[in-house]
Amino acid sequence: MVLARSEVARPGAGPRKRPARRFRGGAARLGLMAVPVAFFAVFFAYPVAAIVSRGLKTGDSWQFGWIGEVLGRADLQRVLWFTTWQALASTVLTLLIALPGAYVLARYDFPGKKLLRAVVTVPFVLPTVVVGSAFLALLGRGGLLDELWGVRLDTSVWAILIAHVFFNYAVVVRTVGGLWAQLDPRQEEAARVLGAGRFTAWRRVTLPALAPSVAAAALMVFLFTFTSFGVVQILGGPSFATLEVEIYRQTAQLLDLRTAAVLTLVQFAAVGAVLAVHARTVRRRESALKLVDPARTARRPRGWGQWALLGGVLVTIALLVLLPLGVLAERSLDTPGGYGLGYYRALGSVEASGGAFLVAPIEAVLNSLWYALAATAIAVVVGGLAAAALTRRAGRLVRGFDALLMLPLGVSAVTVGFGFLITLDEPPLDLRASWILVPLAQALVGVPFVVRTMLPVLRAVDGRLREAAAVLGASPLRVWREVDLPLVRRALLIASGFAFAVSLGEFGATVFIARPDRPTLPVAVARLLGRPGELNYGQAMALSTILMVVCVVALLLLERVRVRGASRGGAGEF
Amino acid sequence: MALLSLDGVTVRFGARAALDAVDLDVAEQETVCVLGPSGSGKSTLLRVVAGLQHADSGRVLLSGRDQSDVPVHRRGVGLMFQDHQLFPQRDAGGNVAFGLRMRGVGRVERDRRVAELLELVGLPGAGRRAVASLSGGEQQRVALARALAPEPRLLMLDEPLGQLDRGLRERLVVELRELFGRLGTTVLAVTHDQGEAFALADRVVVMREGRIAQTGTPLEVWQRPADEFVARFLGFDNVVPATVGGGVADTVWGRIPVPDGSREGKGSVLVRPPGVRIRETPDGLRCVAETCVFRGDHVAVRLRPPRGPLLEAEVPLRDAPETGAEVTVAFAAEEVVVLG
Numbered sequence: 001m002v003l004a005r006s007e008v009a010r011p012g013a014g015p016r017k018r019p020a021r022r023f024r025g026g027a028a029r030l031g032l033m034a035v036p037v038a039f040f041a042v043f044f045a046y047p048v049a050a051i052v053s054r055g056l057k058t059g060d061s062w063q064f065g066w067i068g069e070v071l072g073r074a075d076l077q078r079v080l081w082f083t084t085w086q087a088l089a090s091t092v093l094t095l096l097i098a099l100p101g102a103y104v105l106a107r108y109d110f111p112g113k114k115l116l117r118a119v120v121t122v123p124f125v126l127p128t129v130v131v132g133s134a135f136l137a138l139l140g141r142g143g144l145l146d147e148l149w150g151v152r153l154d155t156s157v158w159a160i161l162i163a164h165v166f167f168n169y170a171v172v173v174r175t176v177g178g179l180w181a182q183l184d185p186r187q188e189e190a191a192r193v194l195g196a197g198r199f200t201a202w203r204r205v206t207l208p209a210l211a212p213s214v215a216a217a218a219l220m221v222f223l224f225t226f227t228s229f230g231v232v233q234i235l236g237g238p239s240f241a242t243l244e245v246e247i248y249r250q251t252a253q254l255l256d257l258r259t260a261a262v263l264t265l266v267q268f269a270a271v272g273a274v275l276a277v278h279a280r281t282v283r284r285r286e287s288a289l290k291l292v293d294p295a296r297t298a299r300r301p302r303g304w305g306q307w308a309l310l311g312g313v314l315v316t317i318a319l320l321v322l323l324p325l326g327v328l329a330e331r332s333l334d335t336p337g338g339y340g341l342g343y344y345r346a347l348g349s350v351e352a353s354g355g356a357f358l359v360a361p362i363e364a365v366l367n368s369l370w371y372a373l374a375a376t377a378i379a380v381v382v383g384g385l386a387a388a389a390l391t392r393r394a395g396r397l398v399r400g401f402d403a404l405l406m407l408p409l410g411v412s413a414v415t416v417g418f419g420f421l422i423t424l425d426e427p428p429l430d431l432r433a434s435w436i437l438v439p440l441a442q443a444l445v446g447v448p449f450v451v452r453t454m455l456p457v458l459r460a461v462d463g464r465l466r467e468a469a470a471v472l473g474a475s476p477l478r479v480w481r482e483v484d485l486p487l488v489r490r491a492l493l494i495a496s497g498f499a500f501a502v503s504l505g506e507f508g509a510t511v512f513i514a515r516p517d518r519p520t521l522p523v524a525v526a527r528l529l530g531r532p533g534e535l536n537y538g539q540a541m542a543l544s545t546i547l548m549v550v551c552v553v554a555l556l557l558l559e560r561v562r563v564r565g566a567s568r569g570g571a572g573e574f
Numbered sequence: 575m576a577l578l579s580l581d582g583v584t585v586r587f588g589a590r591a592a593l594d595a596v597d598l599d600v601a602e603q604e605t606v607c608v609l610g611p612s613g614s615g616k617s618t619l620l621r622v623v624a625g626l627q628h629a630d631s632g633r634v635l636l637s638g639r640d641q642s643d644v645p646v647h648r649r650g651v652g653l654m655f656q657d658h659q660l661f662p663q664r665d666a667g668g669n670v671a672f673g674l675r676m677r678g679v680g681r682v683e684r685d686r687r688v689a690e691l692l693e694l695v696g697l698p699g700a701g702r703r704a705v706a707s708l709s710g711g712e713q714q715r716v717a718l719a720r721a722l723a724p725e726p727r728l729l730m731l732d733e734p735l736g737q738l739d740r741g742l743r744e745r746l747v748v749e750l751r752e753l754f755g756r757l758g759t760t761v762l763a764v765t766h767d768q769g770e771a772f773a774l775a776d777r778v779v780v781m782r783e784g785r786i787a788q789t790g791t792p793l794e795v796w797q798r799p800a801d802e803f804v805a806r807f808l809g810f811d812n813v814v815p816a817t818v819g820g821g822v823a824d825t826v827w828g829r830i831p832v833p834d835g836s837r838e839g840k841g842s843v844l845v846r847p848p849g850v851r852i853r854e855t856p857d858g859l860r861c862v863a864e865t866c867v868f869r870g871d872h873v874a875v876r877l878r879p880p881r882g883p884l885l886e887a888e889v890p891l892r893d894a895p896e897t898g899a900e901v902t903v904a905f906a907a908e909e910v911v912v913l914g
Contacts, residue, residue: 467626468659470646473676473724478647482672486663 032389036405036447039382043440044408047419048264054422055261070262076246080266083242086157087226090164094221095214097165097316098172104313105173106180108306109298116317117173118556123321124170125498125551127505128230129522133529133544134324135163135235137331144327159235164228166320168221175217176210183209185297223274227267227410230507230522234529243267244508248414252512264415271410325548332541336534343538359517361539364524365546368504371435371520375442375503376496382443383450383495390451391458405451408444413508417441420513438520441509446499453495457488497558501551521547575638577602577760578623578728583632585618585784592618594784595632600728605754605761607775609768611807615784616764617656620730623762624653636728647676652726656733658717660705666692666716667701673724691719694753711742718750722759729754731763735770747773768808772796780804801914805844812845812886818912826882828859831907842913847874849909850887852895858902861885863895877903 056063070076105117123131138144139162140154153159183206191201229244236245243263250260301310335342347362386405408416420441424430461484469479507522514523521543528540576599585593592615600606608616621627623634625646634641641649652673660669670688679687692700695715700708708716714735721729734750735743751774754761765771771778772792780788780795788800799805802813816823816830823830823843830843852875861877864884873894877885885903895901 462659464655464657464659465661467624467646468653468655469661469672469676470626471624471649471651471653472673472720473647473650474672475645475647478676483661 032385036382036386036389039378039447040405040408043420044411044416044444047423048268048411048415050423051257051415051419052261052264055257055259055264066258067262067265070259071266076259076263079241079243079246079263082240083226086160086164086240086242087222087228090161090168090225091218091221093161094165094168094172095218097320098169099176099214100309101169101313101316102173102177102180104310106177107185107298108301108310110301110310113298116314120173120317120321121170122325122548122552122555123166124168125501125505125555126167127507127522127525127547127551128167128228129234129505129507129525130328130544130547130551131163131167131324132231132234133525133540134328134548135159135166135231136529137327137541138324140235144330154235155237155239157240160228160232160240162320163231163235164221164225166324167231168224169317169320171220171224172214172217175220176213179213180206180210181297183297219274219277223271223410226270226274227412229413230526233526244412244414247412248508248511251414251418260415260418264412267410267412271407275406275410328541328548329545332538332545335538343535343542346535346539347542359519361519361524361528361543364519364521364543365550367514367518368521368547369550371438371442371510372500372503374436374439375446375506376500378439378443379446379450379499379503380492380496383447383499384454384492386447387451387454387458390455391461406448409448413441413445413506414512416444417509417512420509435518437513438510438518439503441513442503442506443499444509445502445506449498449502450495453498454488454491457491458484461487494558497554501554504547504551504554576600576635577604577637578762579633579635579638580619580623581633581635583619583622583629583634585615585622585627586630591615591784593622593629596784596786598779598786598789600760600762603758603760605751605759605763605774605776606779607771607777608762608764608779608781609766609771609807610764610781610787611766613783614781616766616781617732618784619781620653620732620762620764623728623730624651625649626653650724650727652721652724652729654717654721654729654731654734656736658713660708660713660717660720662705664705665701666697666703666705666708666712669705669716670701670719670723672720677724687723688719691723692716694722695719696749710738711746714738714746722757727760729759729761731761733765734763736765736767743770744773750774780807782807798911799844799913802842802844805911805913810844810846811883812847812850813842813913814882816841816843816912818843823910823912827879827885827905830905830910832910832912833907836912837914844911844913845885845905846909846911847886847888849906850877850885851904851906852887852889852893853902853904855902858904861901861903863897863899863901866894866897877901879903 053062056066071080101120105113105120136143136154139152139159140146141152143152143154145151145153153162187209188201188205191205192198196204226242227244228242229248232240232242232245233248236242241249243266247260247263247267250256250263301307332343333339333341348360383405420437424437465483466479469483470476474482505522506520507526510520511523511526514520519527525540525543525547528536528543578598578600580596580598583593583596584591594615596615596619598606598619608619610616618627622629623636623641625641625644636649636651660666661672664672667685667688670691671684674684674687688701689698692698695718697712697715697719700712700716705713705716718734721731735746738746747770753759761774763771763774765774772795775792777789778792778795779786780800782803788795788804790798795804796808799808799810805813814825814827816825817840818824818832818836818838821832821834823832825843830845832843859879861879863875864878865876867874869888871891872888873891875887875889875895877887879885887903889895
């Protein structure tokens with residue numbers, strides 16, 4: 001969140017000199033950080049390191065020469081090249097399509113705006129597998145376009161790019177639009193009065209203010225698309241593979257751990273670089289901008305140009321967001337014997353799945369909900385403690401910790417999942433047979449969202465409120481309960497919602513560690529899609545639709561919380 | 575025994591001392607006002623007493639007991655923050671009740687006390703109102719009620735009226751003084767506004783760069799500022815270096831009569847504006863009237879003497895010169911103070 005903060009010699013902000021006090025504060029912070037650090041060490045660093053070392057070691061010696069060897073392979077260079085350019089293309093395309101949407105949602109006031117804002121957020125919380133299925137239903141063999149005009153895009157890169165735009169539209173609209181809505185329009189007006197034309201005023205005043213948030217959004221989109229797995233796995237066919245898909249192929253199909261390890265390192269390095277750039281832009285974003293209440297900047301569109309822009313954005317959203325989701329739902333009902341619930345009914349029996357499952361696919365729904373709830377609980381505890389530790393003044397160590405928390409978003413989920421299998425299989429951490437393995441992996445991707453959402457709110461709590469409570473007789477624990485908790489309760493709810501949604505949709509790691517008799521929804525969908533036959537396809541669509549509905553319901557609940565809390569300064573965007 | 579004693583308290587932020595070996599006693603039921611410009615360390619003083627800031631050296635004693643190892647929430651002092659810091663998620667009553675809840679006061683007793691305190695601060699029945707719906711003055715009253723509720727042995731106020739507009743401030747200052755007198759509360763307040771300090775306090779402590787520049791009753795401080803800093807801080811600008819001897823001070827403005835018994839030697843003198851008399855007679859200091867500002871019951875005239883800094887005079891309306899006029903000035907000894 002961008003805040004125009006004036007840290008002018010606040011009494012509480014002065015450095016504390018007392019060694020004993022500093023030690024106590026430091027100890028408390030270390031205590032808070034201990035749980036997240038241990039969690040990441042055991043369930044992230046250790047499995048990833050184990051995979052990498054297994055791939056790159058013979059006996060006791062590291063074979064770093066293999067890195068060059070693997071990178072020299074032409075097929076893998078193609079993968080790396082494709083991963084990079086499709087991420088760049090997706091990012092550019094997303095910006096082009098979403099920036100007008102960001103503007104319209106930020107500056108225009110029209111009926112149904114809140115609903116529209118919720119609608120564009122739906123794709124972001126959808127599991128990648130659902131997105132893949134939806135676009136398969138729209139653009140693939142036997143899809144809507146195929147039926148109407150005989151057009152198929154599932155073998156072309158366009159399907160992937162469009163799906164990526166679909167997925168990340170909300171990232172740009174919310175990150176850029178959130179700031180845009182709060183920029184004071186009078187700044188631009190001042191430039192106009194000083195003689196700047198409409199476009200010059202926008203370019204000289206608004207654009208520079210927006211640029212950092214555009215950059216931040218672009219980096220997020222790049223990060224998500226660079227590591228894209230589910231979408232490419234389903235839509236890419238044999239011809240297109242991202243690093244993540246290739247890691248999966250090398251690990252699960254070719255059992256070539258060496259190549260997988262090198263590719264994991266490559267992805268790790270690339271993501272690390274992107275995150276470093278991201279951290280820099282975020283810091284720049286905290287420059288002093290004059291922000292105002294969004295309600296004051298929005299107004300009705302005027303003139304045909306503005307109405308046309310609004311219309312264009314609505315059509316884009318209809319085609320890009322609503323159409324694929326609508327087609328997905330339609331396909332799930334489109335049985336050979338006419339529209340009906342046949343596919344949904346088939347989900348209820350083991351036999352109908354044609355041996356793809358040990359249990360009825362519908363059980364995946366309950367598995368998923370249960371796993372996602374457990375993962376959310378873990379993510380909220382770990383992320384909440386991390387955010388609490390990060391709230392106090394940031395030193396270098398703390399900033400490093402901050403960046404560390406973002407890494408799970410970029411490290412190959414496939415590697416993490418496989419790492420779980422080979423590391424958490426002996427006492428004292430023999431979790432192979434335990435159901436907790438799946439939620440643990442899912443929580444890894446939930447934690448960054450929890451931290452991102454909680455941190456701005458926790459940092460915005462005025463330290464003197466805590467002091468006021470202490471002077472009135474509240475012990476430190478009581479201060480936290482009486483002051484911090486009520487203020488962050490809403491952010492906590494939102495964070496839980498996001499963690500729930502991403503856990504529900506997690507695919508890359510879960511696909512490895514979910515036991516055959518306890519599949520999750522995305523795993524079940526992928527397995528159904530991987531088998532031939534109309535029934536399997538229809539069931540995949542039906543399961544995806546169920547997953548979509550669960551996500552939408554979770555999101556709508558969140559939006560309610562978010563809207564009610566809007567007056568008190570929102571939680572962070574993503 | 576003093577209720578509060580500061581014994582050589584020093585607080586350093588880096589190289590700068592926010593408090594520099596401060597000694598201060600506040601007696602039971604006394605109202606002491608610490609007066610100083612921003613950055614003089616007055617807020618730090620309150621924070622040290624509350625335990626929110628640790629002293630690098632020196633001791634804070636409450637009722638004679640050293641507070642070094644007593645955490646904030648056990649000190650039993652009240653602190654009203656500069657911008658109130660009401661808890662936004664609680665209503666007015668919830669804010670007032672907070673300290674009582676921390677002390678485990680039962681609900682019935684608590685509700686009774688809250689109603690009583692809101693009544694006391696002039697907001698009867700406001701318990702259910704949201705903090706955001708309160709005006710600045712009302713927030714100030716709720717903050718006061720909240721600080722008073724646990725009956726602290728010492729009530730500290732940080733710029734209690736700082737953010738309020740003038741009319742409200744003048745009214746509240748009278749109400750506060752009356753209230754503290756009635757309750758017998760011991761009060762330590764800090765402010766940068768001399769009017770507020772003089773109206774509120776039994777004793778004024780003027781601070782400068784972490785040190786106490788002067789203490790005394792409001793009348794003492796007003797009549798006899800200890801040094802040039804205090805004089806200028808109180809708004810007196812007619813200060814010049816002087817050599818005092820034989821009942822007169824030798825200055826760039828000429829010879830100025832001083833009261834009997836003034837300290838002799840080198841120093842500086844203050845001439846209060848009413849003591850700068852404009853005369854028709856030709857003998858005296860010849861000045862040009864640069865600006866005349868109408869101030870209701872008098873006119874503030876800035877005079878340019880041949881040498882030295884500008885002189886400020888306070889003259890009755892009928893004696894006000896025209897802007898640009900040349901006038902002669904004489905000094906009245908009873909309005910002259912020899913500074914240390």
